[in-house]
Amino acid sequence: MTFVPGPVTITVPATSANLGPGFDCLGLALELRDELTAEVGGTGLAIEVTGEGADTVPRDPTHLVARAMDAAFGQMGVRTPSLRLSCTNRIPHARGLGSSSAAIVGGIALARALVEDGPARLDVGATIALATAIEGHPDNVAPALLGGLVVCGQTEDDVWADQALIDPCVRAVAFLPPSGLSTEVARGLLPDTVPYRDAAANTGRAALLVAALATAPERLLRATEDFLHQEYRRAAMPDSLDLVDRLRADGHAAVVSGAGPTVLVLLADDADLTSYTPEGWEHRALPVAPAGVRVG
Numbered sequence: 001m002t003f004v005p006g007p008v009t010i011t012v013p014a015t016s017a018n019l020g021p022g023f024d025c026l027g028l029a030l031e032l033r034d035e036l037t038a039e040v041g042g043t044g045l046a047i048e049v050t051g052e053g054a055d056t057v058p059r060d061p062t063h064l065v066a067r068a069m070d071a072a073f074g075q076m077g078v079r080t081p082s083l084r085l086s087c088t089n090r091i092p093h094a095r096g097l098g099s100s101s102a103a104i105v106g107g108i109a110l111a112r113a114l115v116e117d118g119p120a121r122l123d124v125g126a127t128i129a130l131a132t133a134i135e136g137h138p139d140n141v142a143p144a145l146l147g148g149l150v151v152c153g154q155t156e157d158d159v160w161a162d163q164a165l166i167d168p169c170v171r172a173v174a175f176l177p178p179s180g181l182s183t184e185v186a187r188g189l190l191p192d193t194v195p196y197r198d199a200a201a202n203t204g205r206a207a208l209l210v211a212a213l214a215t216a217p218e219r220l221l222r223a224t225e226d227f228l229h230q231e232y233r234r235a236a237m238p239d240s241l242d243l244v245d246r247l248r249a250d251g252h253a254a255v256v257s258g259a260g261p262t263v264l265v266l267l268a269d270d271a272d273l274t275s276y277t278p279e280g281w282e283h284r285a286l287p288v289a290p291a292g293v294r295v296g
Helices: 064-075 099-114 124-135 138-146 183-188 196-214 217-223 231-236 238-249
Strands: 008-018 022-040 045-051 083-089 149-155 158-164 171-176 253-256 263-267 282-286
Touching: 008 099, 008 138, 022 099, 022 138, 022 171, 022 196, 022 282, 045 064, 064 083, 064 099, 064 124, 083 099, 099 124, 099 138, 124 138, 124 158, 138 149, 138 158, 149 196, 158 196, 183 231, 196 217, 217 253, 217 263, 231 238, 238 253, 238 263
Parallel strands: 045 083
Antiparallel strands: 008 022, 022 083, 022 149, 149 158, 171 263, 171 282, 253 263
């Protein structure tokens, strides 16, 4: 086994999970990319970080990219070498746009690329399974790896993920609040059970959403209705849910992105939603990313 000479650079997209009713089973890759570069050499681990989280993320082996690299090296049967790691973070942290999944998928991809036969030692299926084991669920890591719209799930250690068709006219707009919300807090607000009628309604909307994104974008408003998680989280992000309500009342397919608090709108036209931006928030157009993590 040998490492490749020189540095390796990868980019990995932001992602939005759930998309309303697709709780823990639908995810979408978005064209906002972190850029990571790693090289074997030096002594121990040296990490440079610029951009999002530069003032808060650790510069030691607990850094999420470094942890994912270490796990991937171990999965490939390789001892983790001394590394120089550089991270240019563009995906906002704790906003529901998959920053942690980007770090995990990016770290695994870097490790695979640094080992000469890495892709053979750790194929796509094994990569998704490892990323899910680190993250806890596949709905962000799968689109970060594969790109586009992904339908995914898991039963214990069995993880599956498949790309689904998406109409090229579909685009996304994100409204980013000034402060974040941890996934743990957001998940802690969910009940252990939901009414049967809500579960049935949500199943129908999730199925409709896959069809709407593929061939019937005119149905996106109805298809993005959620009955499982968003309303239960309102106390933690009232401004986000108020914005969702306002956008949906005007006919726009707005949802909470992942665990929030970012609000994502799925569009199939050229509507300008800038005027909906609350004071202190940021409005961003985020095209769908057809490709996931890219090397080089």
